[in-house]
Amino acid sequence: MGKRGSRRAASERRSQEQSGKRRSRRSSGGGGRGGGKGGGNSPFARWARRLLLWGTGLAVLGIVVLGIAVAFAAKSLPSYYQLKATQNAQTILVRARDGSEIVELGPSFGEWLDHDEIPATMKDAMVAVEDRRFYSHFGVDPIRLTGAIVESFTGDKRIGGTSTITQQLARNVFLNNNRTFDRKLREAVLAMALEWKFSKEQILELYLNKVYFGGGAYGIDSASRNFFSHPATRLSTAEAAIIAGLVKAPSSYSPTADVDAAVGRARVVLQLMQEQGYITASQAKVDVDSVKLKKSTGQNSVRYFTDWVLPQLDILLPETFEPIEVWTTIDVGMQQAATAAVKANAPKGAQGALVSLDRDGAILAMVGGTDYVETNYNRATNAMRQPGSAWKLFVYLAALEAGYTPDDRVVDTPVTINGWSPRNSSGRNVGEIDLRTAFAYSINTVAAQLGNEVGFGTVASMARRFGITSPISTYPSMVLGSSEVRLLDMTRAFAAVSARGTSVEPFGVIKVTTAGGETIYRHEKPRTSQLVPDYVAAGITDLLQTAVNTGTGKAAQIGRPVAGKTGTTSSNKDGYFVGFSSGVTTGVWMGRDDNKRVPGLQGGRAPAQAFAAFMRYAVKDRPVEEFDTELQLPEWRLEPDDEYLYGDPDDYYFIDEQGNLIEPGRREADPQGELPFPVEGEQLPRERLRPDLPSEAGQAASDEFLERATGQDLPPDSPQPPAEPPMPRTVRPSEMANEPRQPPPGY
Incomplete structure (x- = not known):
């Protein structure tokens, strides 16, 4: 009994121990097989660890590659003193067709200011509006970069994804303005290289002395002299705010072009300076309207032409940064006559535009509005209006x-x-x-x-x-x-009629030379094509000449043969006249920019009168030319x-x-x-x-008509057509003028 009881007790103890172990395993396993799936050996956990490891590895590799690129870029950058000595921009001298100077574009006079010479209010204004984290980032602002990425996906223009001051400096000095991913990447690398090589003070000094402020002004001293007639060392808080506000869009916020826009932008700058602690609330309330601006005397209507023609140099010329002289087709006397003709005849409250072409397509005069200083929008080349x-x-x-x-x-x-x-x-x-x-x-x-x-x-x-x-x-x-349509296109079409149906290509540049006299571009006569047969060109010239002699375009008469056509849109919103004489073709448009009606505006009045006023001067030294209107069918x-x-x-x-x-x-x-x-x-x-023309089938004309047309007798066995009423007699405009009934007025 003792032995048997001892063995039974031992067996019970072993059973209890095994049961406890099973309970322990169930407790620690979290539910048997279900707990195994959520354990550390699951496929999801394994892939997560792999992605984390790969991502970390790629990030480290990217940082290494970026660091190497920045290091190489920093090593290849010019020195600080070399950057100070580099030219801000290309100087372009524009000449008229007679060689006289009409405008000089490029850097205007301004001195280089060291960092300590630049007023603190100017530095604060620029940092506040262009790069509030300038002193804390490493050339690229991660917050702005994230904003730019979000903007690219959402299209939300309120997100600030613009470049830092350092990136702008890199772009202005080393790159172009193309908005491509490759250019932005190089800009970021160069910006970090600049931060690596130069101090924040040096970067800000370079930026403030090189950034473009419009009107040919590069750097704050040039801008201050251009807009306020004094050096930048004397800039007030309000003046500094105006200059800082120009960087975003120099042409839109220029105080010489739009004072209200410049003042409004300056108030935004002052508000940002207050928010960032650079100025007090009372300083932010400075009266920007009281700032005295320098009166502009160099702007005139020829700038409409130079604004149109100079961008074409990017296509016409090889890449060059040396000073160049551009010889254009513009005639100074005709340009002055065109400006006076538009201003004298444009109805009150309306704008006017004029463009004149020589027989080879050379632009002799171009006026894009009544006042370039008031508005530089070119209505001769850009405005789309009904003809x-x-x-x-x-x-x-x-x-x-x-x-x-x-x-x-x-x-x-x-x-x-x-x-x-x-x-x-x-x-x-x-x-x-x-x-x-x-x-x-x-x-x-x-x-x-x-x-x-x-x-x-x-x-x-x-x-x-x-x-x-x-x-x-x-x-x-x-x-x-x-x-x-565009006025330039309509004038080109009429010039082709003047050229007897041959195509005409408008152009404005004759040649481009370097400062040393080397010709790097010369205009070549383009290949022309016959647009319509000669007899069609003669026929339409006949009609156009009659429109001026006895029709709606009488006001365009200048004492020599003129051919042209008037045009007026509904409610007198647009007035047109386009015509030609002695090889000169001129188009005139008048109307309001807001497309509202202009009382009394008709193509046969103000536009035709402006055409005549200009053309009397334009053709005064040219021989009188009679039009070829004979139809050689x-x-x-x-x-x-x-x-x-x-x-x-x-x-x-x-x-x-x-x-x-x-x-x-x-x-x-x-x-x-x-x-x-x-x-x-x-x-x-x-x-x-x-x-x-008869509508019945059969012979289209009588024998008598055919004999007259062909000049010979028909064969005697020719079948006789049905009787046909006599053709109506042609009524000439001169004969109609003698009738008591007055023809309808043109519009």
């Missing part, structure tokens, strides 16, 4: 190319095209007239019918052919000039059969279904025998617009 009836140039060019002649009879009658019903400015219709008269008096219903007949796409293609680069509508109302135009409609592809030009010009001899045979004019919308019967 009104001046657009009819392209409508009638398309009609002449389609087979019309100035003597053809058309009908001024009410018309509706796709629900659109144009009206004449007189509110009435005059009935049957010739094409010449319809153009001279700018009859809207005739232009609408012509556009509908030849196709609105064809009219748009004609405008493209003559150099219109802006979007063109193909709705029916486009024939009256509803598409917005090709033989196919005289044929009485289908060749009248198609033309001979080996002799002249052809327009395909998209309205594109096909050069002689390149047209392929049309197996369908269809007309080459696209048809859009509801087509008006041809006989409604052209009463001289």
Whole structure:
């Protein structure tokens, strides 16, 4: 019994111990197999550790690579004294076509100020507005960098992702202004290299002496002398705030261009200085309006031209930083005459613009507004405005190319095209007239019918052919000039007509030379192309001359042959006149920048008067030139059969279904025998617009007409066509002038 009891007791103890161990394992394991998944050996934990290790390794590698790049950049940087001696910017001397100086651009006079000479208020203002953490970052501001990254994803422009002062210095001294990732990366590396090599005081001194403040002023001393007529050592708090505010946008906040904008920006700078503890609240309330600005005497209308032409040097020239002289096409006398003509004739409260081209495309004069100092926006090259009836140039060019002649009879009658019903400015219709008269008096219903007949796409293609680069509508109302255009483009189109249908490319630079006299660019005559046949150019010149002689453009007469066209938009918002004489083509636009109506503004009044005032001076030393308006029609135009409609592809030009010009001899045979004019919308019967063309099938003209046209007798066995009413007699504008009925006034 004793032994058996002892063995049983031992067995029970072993069982209890094993049970306790199992309970212990369950307790420590957190739930058996479920606890095993959440343990440290799970796949998720293993991948997390790997990503952390790889990320840390890549970050360390990136830092090492960046450190090496910064070290190499710092080693290659010029010394502090070399940077002080480098030129701030390129000096450009602009000359007129006669060699006289018209403007000098580049660094204006200013002394280098050491860090201790720069007023503390100027340094504080610049740091406050451009880089509040300047004294604590290492060249790149991590907070701003994060903001820039967030902005790139969210598009939130309120986030400050701009460059630090050190980055701006690196960009201004070593790089360009391209907004690319590669340039930003190099900018950051150079900024850190600058911080590595130079002290904060040296970096701020370099920046304040090299940054551009507008108006040719590089550095705070130059800016102070330009805007306030005294050195920067005497800058007040308000003046320092104005200068510091210019860095963001020198042209927008320049006190010589927009005082209100400059003052408003200065108040922002003062507020930032107060928030960052540089000035007290009372100092921040300084009266910025009381600052006395230097009166500007060097600005004039020729700056509209230089602002347009000088950016082209980036394309025309190889990269160079040495001083250069730019010889331009501008004529000083004509520029002065153009400025005076626009100022004298622009209605009160309206702006005006003028651009004049020589026969080779050289720009003789350019005026972008009534006052460059007041506003430097160039309305001659940048403004998009409706040309009104001046657009009819392209409508009638398309009609002449389609087979019309100035003597053809058309009908001024009410018309509706796709629900659109144009009206004449007189509110009435005059009935049957010739094409010449319809153009001279700018009859809207005739232009609408012509556009509908030849196709609105064809009219748009004609405008493209003559150099219109802006979007063109193909709705029916486009024939009256509803598409917005640039004045320079319209003037170019009329210059091509003056050149007898040959393309004209406007240009403003004749040559560029270095200070040593080496020519590094010379303008070469571009390859030209014939835009329309000679007889089309002669026909449209006939119409344009009549518009000035007896039509809406009488105010543009200057005592010698002038051809041109007026244009006025609805509610008198825009007035246009474009014309040419003696090889000079000039376009004039007038209107308000806010597109409000201008009482009494019509293309045949103020714009035509400004044109005449300028052109009298522009052509005074040129010989009088008569226009070539004689129609030398090709033989196919005289044929009485289908060749009248198609033309001979080996002799002249052809327009395909998209309205594109096909050069002689390149047209392929049309197996369908269809007309080459696209048809859009509801087509008006041809006989409604052209009463001289019969609508019935069969012979299109009587034998008597054919004999007169061909100058020979028909064969005796020629079949006789049905009787045809006599053709209406052509009414010349001179004859209409003697009639008691007054033609409708132009607009």
